[in-house]
Amino acid sequence: SAITFLLGPPTGDFGHVFTTSDFSAAQTGPAAFIVNPNSVWLSSLPADPSAKWIGTNADAGCCAGNTALYAVSFDIPDPFQSATLILDYAADDGVGEAAGGGTNFNTGLYIDGTPVCGSSFNIGFGAQSVASCDVSSALTAGTNWLYIEDGNAIGPAGIIFSATITTASPEPETLISTFVGAGLLLAWQCHCVWKRRRRPSQADPRCNTI
Numbered sequence: 001s002a003i004t005f006l007l008g009p010p011t012g013d014f015g016h017v018f019t020t021s022d023f024s025a026a027q028t029g030p031a032a033f034i035v036n037p038n039s040v041w042l043s044s045l046p047a048d049p050s051a052k053w054i055g056t057n058a059d060a061g062c063c064a065g066n067t068a069l070y071a072v073s074f075d076i077p078d079p080f081q082s083a084t085l086i087l088d089y090a091a092d093d094g095v096g097e098a099a100g101g102g103t104n105f106n107t108g109l110y111i112d113g114t115p116v117c118g119s120s121f122n123i124g125f126g127a128q129s130v131a132s133c134d135v136s137s138a139l140t141a142g143t144n145w146l147y148i149e150d151g152n153a154i155g156p157a158g159i160i161f162s163a164t165i166t167t168a169s170p171e172p173e174t175l176i177s178t179f180v181g182a183g184l185l186l187a188w189q190c191h192c193v194w195k196r197r198r199r200p201s202q203a204d205p206r207c208n209t210i
Helices: 020-027
Strands: 004-007 068-076 082-095 109-111 123-134 142-151 158-168 173-181 188-196
Touching (some): 004 020, 020 068, 020 142, 068 158, 082 109, 142 158
Antiparallel strands (some): 004 068, 068 142, 082 123, 082 158, 158 173, 173 188
């Protein structure tokens, strides 16, 4: 699924709390641009070297970008009991509107429109940051949407990230789904590994190595 976005102002915040219409507009907005990283940005994401910097225009990395709400869909194929999210990222200027000098109407990270992982994220584009939290109540089996707001304070703007969602299903199975923002068309690569409790001699033919 392509990463799309809702365009915000050149700097600062959207000026209102996100609504259902905003999230829908992010889903149907233009595809994000893969951009060349600014010379002061992290060159690649240690957690996922295949991830790419994205922005709202082709020159967002060198010249001027915008605050934006990015959206990407993913599927959780089966029912589950609990779920966690790990987001590895770097952003110019940061996740959420406070990073862009705004009044923090919006916290920055959402699943299906529900805020997740709190309201405070590390700010910085020169090193990888990590956010992790329980997303059991926000996630559903089937198609979901992950939204990330990149707040811009001035000049260039962009974000690079890799998100991993791990769901624990009813015994005895666990599904791990890794979603990586990478590829020429910003298509996310989805790798699924099923782990079933088996005796050591019983290899699960469905298991892959990520």
